[in-house]
Amino acid sequence: MAPDPSAHRTIHLSDYIPIVGEPEIAEIRTMASRVQGQTVQMVNSTAVGGGVAEILNCMIPMFQDLGIPVRWDVITGGNDFFEVTKAFHNALHGGPYNGRPENFEIFLSYNEQNRQRLPLDSSLVVIHDPQPLPLIDGRRNHASHWLWRCHIDLSRPNPIVWKFLEPFVVRYDGAIFSSPSFTHQLPIPQYLSFPCIDPLSAKNQDLDDAQIHAVLERFGIDPQRPILAQISRFDRLKDPLGVVKAYRLVRNYFDCQLVLAGGGATDDPEGGAVLAEVREAAGPDPDIHILDLPPWSAIEINALQRASTVVIQKSLREGFGLTVTEALWKKKPVVASAVGGIPLQVIHKHTGLLVHSVEGAAYQIRFLLSNPGLAARLGEQGHEHVRESFLMTSNLKRYLAILLHLLKSH
Ligand code: UDP
Secondary structure (H helix, E strand, O other): OOHHHHOOOOOOOOHHHHHOOHHHHHHHHHHHHOOOOOOOEEOOOOOOOOOHHHHHHHHHHHHHHHOOEEEEEOOOOOOOHHHHHHHHHHHHOOOOOOOOOOOHHHHHHHHHHHHHHOOOOOEEEEOOOOOOOHHHHHHOOOOOEEEEOOOOOOOOOOOOHHHHHHHHHOOEEEEEEEEEEHHOOOOOOEOOOOEEEEEOOOOOOOOHHHHHHHHHOOOOOOOOOOOOEEEEOOHHHOHHHHHHHHHHHHHOOOOOOEEEEEEEOOOOOHHHHHHHHHHHHHHHOEEEEEOOOOOOHHHHHHHHHHHHHHHEOOOOOOOHHHHHHHHHOOOOOOOOOOOHHHHOOOOEOEEEEEEOOOOHHHHHHHHHHHHHHHHHHHHHHHHHHHHHHHHHHHHHHHHHHHHHHHHHOO
């Protein structure tokens, strides 16, 4: 399915002035004026679900508002392709890899089909994550610029998968990573860019109490008792079972509820199995709410995050963790694992609390439930941290800066 950029909501950068200030928007417009005549193309592997789709849904209309022609293409593939790419994803995050030898063939043949189908002729082509990496074979015009935007933690990749992918990576003009610690020894320039959220999207805009309560009522969640929530795809690397264990430890001391809400992504075939494991672990506890949400649940997720007393992100590995960014923006106290890009966002005891185990998570959740004043302060400081570093206008500025740099160096 190819998302149609014209189908996206219209964005006016001027609407962000009250949030980020006039000078920031003026700077973006000046930078954009220097890249007029250039065209931009983003390619990834899913139109909905997961952080990359979330970012592109906002980034595309922002480029449009700047008058820069932009297109967004989603590669297609069968289940066999996405099983292979999920195995690659887990392995690049440092996990084991037990794939069959024909996996590499499956990966290449779907990429070849996509290469033949997609026009890859923009002046800046940004390939997101490993799934479409071999599309670099489609580079025809050497005046164009190709970047690999890697959203995952590549600091300790499984060597089998990395050895296969690296020859594609080194043919790009540069790679963009979400954290300095994710970078890898590469012979091409590496750029840093933080993933970001759109404060004006349905997922993050302000909601009033009535809207929040309507969502709680729909899902049978009690607004009177504390709500612990983790909003994430049902993915083992997000450790939903660890969240259930932490909740049970907290329940010994506090009468609270747990919300585990998430949907699938079209490029993640493991979601159904993980959801079944979570349901089994939760058992008949009426205070555990497992919500399998459809992709159009932005308002629901927004309301659940706002209704939460504590937001948890107990990932075992993480790219950046936009769910953390979203919670911080909503001034929520966050208890999150010190993995991937999370420590860039959760500065321990300043914008949230970092943990390393189920017991640690339970301890910190209890600590926050007992100290609402501190919880509120962490939330306020988290909000300011996101305003300074993780709003979509910064991401846009970063792309423009990299494009300007590439244009100058050719
Ligand atoms: N998300 C969603 N529906 C879900 C689960 C997650 O819209 O059922 C969104 C979530 O709000 C966030 C993004 O998907 O914006 C997840 O990004 P993150 O970086 O946290 O994790 P990823 O899924 O990319 O590993």
